[in-house]
Amino acid sequence: MKPEFWSITETVKHVITGEITAQQIVDGALDRITFLDREVGAFLEVDKDGARKQAAEIDRKRAAGEPLGSLVGVPVALKDNLVTKDLVTTAGSKILEGWVPPYDATVVTKLRAAGAIIVGKTNLDEFGMGSSTERSAYKQTKNPWDPSRVPGGSSGGSAAAVSAGMCVASLGTDTGGSIRQPAAFCGIVGLKPTYGRVSRWGAVAFASSLDQIGPLTRTVADAAAVLQVIAGHDPRDATSLEAPVPSYVDALTGKVEGLRIGIPHEFFAAADESAGPEEEGLGFTPNPGPEEEGLGFTPNPGIEPEVRAAIERTIAALTERGAITVDISLPHTALALPAYYIVAPAEASSNLSRYDGVRYGKRVDASELLELYRRTRGAGFGPEVKRRIMLGTYALRSGYYDAYYKKAQQIRTLIKRDFDRAFRFCDVVLTPTTPGVAFQFGAKTSPLDMYLGDVFTLSCNLAGLPGINVPCGVTTGGLPIGVQLLGKPLDEPTLLRTAGVIESAVGLGTRRPSGAGGI
Amino acid sequence: MAELTRKEVEELALLARLHLEPDELDRIGSELGTILAYFGTIAAVDTTDVPPMTHAVPVDLALRADDPAPSLPVAEALRGAPKRDGDLIVVPAIIPGSES
Numbered sequence: 001m002k003p004e005f006w007s008i009t010e011t012v013k014h015v016i017t018g019e020i021t022a023q024q025i026v027d028g029a030l031d032r033i034t035f036l037d038r039e040v041g042a043f044l045e046v047d048k049d050g051a052r053k054q055a056a057e058i059d060r061k062r063a064a065g066e067p068l069g070s071l072v073g074v075p076v077a078l079k080d081n082l083v084t085k086d087l088v089t090t091a092g093s094k095i096l097e098g099w100v101p102p103y104d105a106t107v108v109t110k111l112r113a114a115g116a117i118i119v120g121k122t123n124l125d126e127f128g129m130g131s132s133t134e135r136s137a138y139k140q141t142k143n144p145w146d147p148s149r150v151p152g153g154s155s156g157g158s159a160a161a162v163s164a165g166m167c168v169a170s171l172g173t174d175t176g177g178s179i180r181q182p183a184a185f186c187g188i189v190g191l192k193p194t195y196g197r198v199s200r201w202g203a204v205a206f207a208s209s210l211d212q213i214g215p216l217t218r219t220v221a222d223a224a225a226v227l228q229v230i231a232g233h234d235p236r237d238a239t240s241l242e243a244p245v246p247s248y249v250d251a252l253t254g255k256v257e258g259l260r261i262g263i264p265h266e267f268f269a270a271a272d273e274s275a276g277p278e279e280e281g282l283g284f285t286p287n288p289g290p291e292e293e294g295l296g297f298t299p300n301p302g303i304e305p306e307v308r309a310a311i312e313r314t315i316a317a318l319t320e321r322g323a324i325t326v327d328i329s330l331p332h333t334a335l336a337l338p339a340y341y342i343v344a345p346a347e348a349s350s351n352l353s354r355y356d357g358v359r360y361g362k363r364v365d366a367s368e369l370l371e372l373y374r375r376t377r378g379a380g381f382g383p384e385v386k387r388r389i390m391l392g393t394y395a396l397r398s399g400y401y402d403a404y405y406k407k408a409q410q411i412r413t414l415i416k417r418d419f420d421r422a423f424r425f426c427d428v429v430l431t432p433t434t435p436g437v438a439f440q441f442g443a444k445t446s447p448l449d450m451y452l453g454d455v456f457t458l459s460c461n462l463a464g465l466p467g468i469n470v471p472c473g474v475t476t477g478g479l480p481i482g483v484q485l486l487g488k489p490l491d492e493p494t495l496l497r498t499a500g501v502i503e504s505a506v507g508l509g510t511r512r513p514s515g516a517g518g519i
Numbered sequence: 520m521a522e523l524t525r526k527e528v529e530e531l532a533l534l535a536r537l538h539l540e541p542d543e544l545d546r547i548g549s550e551l552g553t554i555l556a557y558f559g560t561i562a563a564v565d566t567t568d569v570p571p572m573t574h575a576v577p578v579d580l581a582l583r584a585d586d587p588a589p590s591l592p593v594a595e596a597l598r599g600a601p602k603r604d605g606d607l608i609v610v611p612a613i614i615p616g617s618e619s
Contacts, residue, residue, distance in 0.1 A: 102595040175579035196576050344618060349535060356536065358610055360599030369613045370536070378538030383546075386537060390528075390547055391554060393535040407561055409571030414564075416572060417589065447550055448557060448584040464576050489576050 002396065003028050004165040005512070008074050008222045011168055015073035018062065022055035022073040022117065029075040029119055033166045041141045042151075042161040045088050046081050046120040051075070054117045056362060071229055072115030077161045077170040079154075080121035081128055081204035082213070084108055091204040092124040092136040092154075095355045095362045095380025105202020106237070107171060107230045108215050114229045119167050122157030126382045128178055128206040129353065130154050131453050135384045144513035145479055148436040152182030158216050159186040163513055169217045169226050173203055175210045176340055177433075177457025180469040183216050184482025185438035187471045187508055189499065190216045191223045194489050195464035196241035198227075199234030207347035208239075210340075210461040220470065220500040224248035227492060228401035243490055250495035251415065252500040257322030262426030263315065266333040267456060268303070304436040310473035310481040310506070311432050318430075318498070328422040328429065332414045336459040339415070341451055342408035342464070344394050348385075349392025351467060355380060387447060416463040423488050428498050431456050433469045433482035456484060467494050470499040471508045522552040 003011065003025050013019045030048055037043050042332025058073055078084065081091040083101035085108075090096045108118065125135035133141045133156025141156045143149040144164040151160040159182035162170050172179040172190035183190025191214045198213045205211060228248050234240045303311075306497035318419065319325060357363035357376030364375040395404035422429060433456060444450040461468035465486050472483040483502060487495040523531075528548040532539045537555040539547065593606055 071563050099599055102591055102598055108580075194576065195574070196578065235583060239578060241576060241578065335561060335564060338561045341554070342558055342561075353536070357601060358608060361601070363601035365611070367609050367611055368615050370615075371538075372611055373536040374533075374538035377536055378540075381537070385540065386543065387547055387550060388534050388591075389537060390531055390551060393531055394551065394555070397534060403562065404573050407564070407566060409573070410566035410569040411561060411564060412572035414566070417537070446553075448554060462572075464574070 004032055005218070006168065008071060008168055008217070008225045009220050011074050012070065012072050015058070015062070017067060019127050022058035023052070023063075025073050026055040026117055028120070029167055033119065035066060036164055036166055039142065039147065040160050040164055040166075041139050041142055042122050042157040042164070042166060043077070043120045044090060044123050044138055044157065045093070047087050047118060049088060051117050051119045054112070058115055059118070069113060069115030070225065071111065073121045074116045074169060075167040076111055076116040077120055077122045077158060077167040078108065078118060079158045079170070079172045079360050081123050081124060081173055081206075082108060083169060083199060083202045083204065084118065084121065087118075089120065089121065089204070091128070092126040092138060093380065093382065093385065095377070097362055098361060106199040106234045108202065110230050111171075113183040116169075116229075122155070122170060124157055125154035126385050127204065127348070128154040128173055128175055129348070129384050129388055131177070131181060131450055132439070132444065133157060133182070135382060136408065137382050140441065143185060143438045146438065146514075149440055149479070150185065152185035152438060154178040154182075155190075155216065156182045159183055159188060159190065161349045162186070162218060163188050165512070169215055169222055170214055171226075171230070172216050173206070173213050174461065175206050175344060176461050177454045179214045179216060179488060180433050180457050180467055180482070180484055181454065183469040183500060184433035184471075184480065184484075187474070187480030187482075187511075187513065188216055188218050188468045189220050189223045189471070189503075191227060191492070191495070192460060192467045193231065193492060194241070194466045195461075196239050197466070197490065197492070198230050199232070199237040199240045199413045201234055201236040205351040207344040208351060209347060209456055210344060212461070220496055220503045221249065223468070223499075224252060224496050233262055241490070246493055248492060248496055251496045253497055254500060254504065255322075256318055256498055256501045259318075259323040259428070259494075260426040261315070261318060261323050261325050261498075262328040262422050262429040263325055264328050264330045264333065264422070264429060264431060266446055267331050267431040268308075274309055286488070302435060303432055306475045307432050307434070307481050311430075314472040314483045314502055314506050315430065318501065321501060321505070326426045328426055330415070330422060331461070332411065333459060335411045336415055336462055337451065337455055338458070339408040339411040340454075340462060341391070341472045342404050343412065345388040345392035346395045346405045349389045349396060352381075352385070352389055384447070409502065415459050417466060419459075419463050419486075427488075427494055429486040431484045431486070433457065433484040437475055437479040460486050463478045465489060466495055468495045468499050470502045472502055474508065474511065478514075495517040523548050523555075
């Protein structure tokens, strides 16, 4: 038996029938982590004792004939910005080094109740701020498909762990693409649910109006199974929605006849070669395409040809199965990037004010309190976090609020209205998840260059919509390509159904990353 | 949006409660100038009569019943405090020159 690449359904079935014990599954997962993670670096903390205890409890329950949950015996990893009782949680930051939370996040409580086994905490860009996991204060995580490349981010450790078969599923958080983009880079499924679908209680806050927790898995059915467990209202999160939770698992009918797939032309606009190279040391090409509404720029940094081809094959596969494509327009797409990078840092600057060296986390002593705050934060935060706190403080400062934060929030309304209009003509929106495949370590040197890689994933968070990445092919160089589907609020069932069809038509099948150790 | 002056960057760092070394002040100052220049493009967008979006999905103001329930025990809540005196957290002087 090779449980490391089993699906959730297979794992649960084998545990329930007793063909394998939870203890055996956990021992296998821990061995694999020990063997592979020296190279991959997906985990910040592996909870061997905790995992074995959970497994023993499951085996006891089974022997006693007690009810078993829908994720029984499934090894799950958690992004290290989800708090875990008695298990170190750092959010990838030195300011929380060694912090042991006194409680579990709601999603963790729900996973445990369903019988999932928490094997450890995964690496991330500090506080979720990054797109490559290079901004972790602790370690580098390598892409299992090519160790010279990043796994994406910020949930890079969660994506790499699932991709390499070190666990069956993981949770990540997605503020601007942090689940979908690493899922695309690592060739797995990543789902960002509708804002409010999943409780954020116990998620280390980055940008509270954008953050959402979601699953990273190897199959669409597994994503549905995890969402089924973590979705739902939580009285501890005032933004969580009271809407009933439908059956996501039953949504996977394998059919797309008559489904209307919106193709937003703004996402596919060809890059204008004449725009020229970098300007004045900005480190990015600010005007790569035709002007839109006099904005003077488009968001599109140019889709790599192999990505474009894979997306076109995906669209063709869907239409062959009876889906209908609809050209749609999301005219304010170009504004998503600047709006996001005002809203997210503004909210982050407020959220991160709690790390001041007083109540928990790192402290750098000083003779006065103000100096203690400043020294602690100066020493505890990394460069990207400092940059965003400064940017956010600037945007929220007296006299600038209307010009930046309020303006950006108004632009969110425009972006949301674009989607509302588009969804009158289509059921899902299809785009590439990323303009290109996983890049080399150190390839994105300027902050803006890194931010531009997020152009396709940001609007989903700004509008609060659900979004999913599904693998849809590999490049000739052997790197995975992902397609993104965006849905109406709370319409995760249609996203999952469409994703399931893409998976069976153009997915990766049994293809595994070479970095999975060939075992 | 022009480049931020060194003084502006220092003021911002104080507002953000961040101690930044001189090289960080230089680097962040120049990076912020670039990023803000790019983000300044949103100023040209007409948002007359467009309400700001406060939340992605409309939710009623969530009020719950005022039912007392157990919360985190004090000892647990204080477990991560860097410096304690019994159930109190110790900090240095709040007003410069006074005693801690």
